[in-house]
Amino acid sequence: MYLCTMMADETKKAFNVRAIREQFPALSQKIYNKNLIYFDNGATSQKPAMVLDAINQYYSKDNANIHRGVHFMSQHATTEYETARKTIQHYIHAKSSDEIIFTKGTTDGINLIASSYGELLTEGDEILITAMEHHSNIVPWQMLCQRKKLTLKVAPINLKGELITEEFDRLLTDKTKLVSVTHISNTLGTINPIAEIVKKAHAVGAKVVVDGAQSIQHMAIDVQALDCDFFVFSGHKVFGPTGIGVLYGKEALLEKMPPYQGGGDMIAKVTFERTTYNELPFKFEAGTPHIAGGICLGKAFEFLNGLDLQAIQTYEKEITEYAQDLLDTFEDLSIIGEAKHKTSVVSFSIKGIHPFDIGTLLDKQGIAVRTGHHCTQPLMDFFKIPGTIRASFAFYNTKEEIDTFIEAVDRSMNLLK
Amino acid sequence: MTLQEIQEEIISEFDVFDDWMDKYEYIIDLGKELPIIDPLKKTDDRLIEGCQSKVWLDATVVDGKMQFTADSDAIITKGIIGLLIRVMNEQSPEAVATADLFFIQKIGLQEHLSPTRSNGLIGMVKKLKMSALQALNA
Numbered sequence A: 001m002y003l004c005t006m007m008a009d010e011t012k013k014a015f016n017v018r019a020i021r022e023q024f025p026a027l028s029q030k031i032y033n034k035n036l037i038y039f040d041n042g043a044t045s046q047k048p049a050m051v052l053d054a055i056n057q058y059y060s061k062d063n064a065n066i067h068r069g070v071h072f073m074s075q076h077a078t079t080e081y082e083t084a085r086k087t088i089q090h091y092i093h094a095k096s097s098d099e100i101i102f103t104k105g106t107t108d109g110i111n112l113i114a115s116s117y118g119e120l121l122t123e124g125d126e127i128l129i130t131a132m133e134h135h136s137n138i139v140p141w142q143m144l145c146q147r148k149k150l151t152l153k154v155a156p157i158n159l160k161g162e163l164i165t166e167e168f169d170r171l172l173t174d175k176t177k178l179v180s181v182t183h184i185s186n187t188l189g190t191i192n193p194i195a196e197i198v199k200k201a202h203a204v205g206a207k208v209v210v211d212g213a214q215s216i217q218h219m220a221i222d223v224q225a226l227d228c229d230f231f232v233f234s235g236h237k238v239f240g241p242t243g244i245g246v247l248y249g250k251e252a253l254l255e256k257m258p259p260y261q262g263g264g265d266m267i268a269k270v271t272f273e274r275t276t277y278n279e280l281p282f283k284f285e286a287g288t289p290h291i292a293g294g295i296c297l298g299k300a301f302e303f304l305n306g307l308d309l310q311a312i313q314t315y316e317k318e319i320t321e322y323a324q325d326l327l328d329t330f331e332d333l334s335i336i337g338e339a340k341h342k343t344s345v346v347s348f349s350i351k352g353i354h355p356f357d358i359g360t361l362l363d364k365q366g367i368a369v370r371t372g373h374h375c376t377q378p379l380m381d382f383f384k385i386p387g388t389i390r391a392s393f394a395f396y397n398t399k400e401e402i403d404t405f406i407e408a409v410d411r412s413m414n415l416l417k
Numbered sequence B: 001m002t003l004q005e006i007q008e009e010i011i012s013e014f015d016v017f018d019d020w021m022d023k024y025e026y027i028i029d030l031g032k033e034l035p036i037i038d039p040l041k042k043t044d045d046r047l048i049e050g051c052q053s054k055v056w057l058d059a060t061v062v063d064g065k066m067q068f069t070a071d072s073d074a075i076i077t078k079g080i081i082g083l084l085i086r087v088m089n090e091q092s093p094e095a096v097a098t099a100d101l102f103f104i105q106k107i108g109l110q111e112h113l114s115p116t117r118s119n120g121l122i123g124m125v126k127k128l129k130m131s132a133l134q135a136l137n138a
Helices: A002-011 A017-022 A049-062 A072-092 A106-120 A139-148 A165-171 A194-203 A251-256 A291-305 A309-327 A355-363 A377-383 A399-416 B003-014 B020-032 B075-088 B093-097 B121-137
Strands: A100-103 A126-130 A151-155 A176-182 A207-211 A230-234 A245-249 A267-270 A275-277 A333-336 A345-350 A370-372 A388-392 B047-049 B054-062 B065-072
Touching: A049 A072, A049 A291, A072 A100, A072 A245, A072 A291, A100 A106, A106 A139, A106 A176, A106 A207, A106 A230, A106 A245, A126 A139, A126 A165, A139 A151, A151 A165, A165 A194, A176 A194, A194 A207, A245 A251, A309 A333, A309 A345, A309 A399, A345 A355, A355 A370, A355 A388, A355 A399, A355 B020, A355 B075, A399 B020, B003 B020, B003 B075, B020 B075, B047 B121, B054 B075, B054 B121, B065 B075, B065 B121, B075 B121, B093 B121
Parallel strands: A126 A151, A126 A176, A176 A207, A207 A230
Antiparallel strands: A100 A245, A230 A245, A267 A275, A333 A345, A345 A388, A370 A388, B047 B054, B054 B065
């Protein structure tokens, strides 16, 4: 056993940021004549050559529609697409590949759950979210609550940006049928205690949706260990293409849920009188899917499988803390989000300076950050700020880049004062 | 000076900058000199809300010429407003309503007037022109 583990570890490449950067062609470009520093990974990640090659390979050679063709290319594309599904299943430790539904992304996944699982909810039922959710994990529930006369409850956070456990416990009652919570806050970097939340929710009979848009690329995910009922994420934030994502759902729940959209691929038999639906996962995948997206997302996970996830997690925490400590030395600068458990995101605001101004000046120095409300307007209202400047990191970022970024922040602040 | 001549003048002022940061330093200085809107006029009907920054604009007609004052919560936005007002101020409503603002592209600031930038500037240009049209129809 020990020997097997050792051998498996040895096959993983040692974590070397220089070697990793070489695999991401986008990182070596110049922007406004400056070396690009890409700190907008919370919005989307760059793509490794392995994924880019797979996109090229698919469209230049393997392109065919899947699942129904009798010809070689169709069968080959089908095998590749279904292999990707299995790769993702193993990566997130789902029991079965039938539990992996391909979607357009996190937003699509949440809307699917709200539309389909939402049909099983009845008047008076409650849905519980937190105050740090992305608009994508607020608005679909508001729409569902309006449609089905349900109540949306919001668990508050403290000034550090952590969920207030006592308040969450108070709002979680036997009326709560669904808890939908982000794994990592896109604005604050707070890591929520998902396993604990799931345990409490299950104790009152509620199901749990985890918004994994910001966690899938930063930590090992085991949906069975978390015991969450649904886990959704976007491909483009985890080094894959845009327009593809995944909804994991426990098989028994997915079986109970009505289809989300009707069309080809999701049917077993259609007559004008009645249609019977296809089995999982196809029941939820109407129409020709994003075939290239699915296959190439599989490649992104194969890429991650070649890395040491534990080492990545440690490295990302280290660079996040490094950036936060340096930013903390500026007078008039406040870090927004100081949770004990946080990673990969540093949001900050500067007294008397609009985030838009800093963002514009950093851009002209070759540095990509995000400014604004980050699709979390209620959270900005809570902190009473118009927006933040957010630097979000990936494992290909370096401390040298952070040093350059700090100098650029300093230069920008001096210009704007 | 005509609207055309002022734009040419701005283009030649910006010609001296070959570094982006110098260019922005100049824009920031312009922002500090913007003819600021009377705080009492910072009302919702004069507000153009962008996703990132807000702009307030007041337009009046004095002796047949347009007069603008404005403000923004972001200083770079203010600087660009300053440039737009410099071009449009003291011009006839006809000239403002039909203005072709070619200088923006020439000095490399077109990104700020792209629909994705969401800083309220596109809305502001629309409002500048609308106020001139209203003056024409009054």
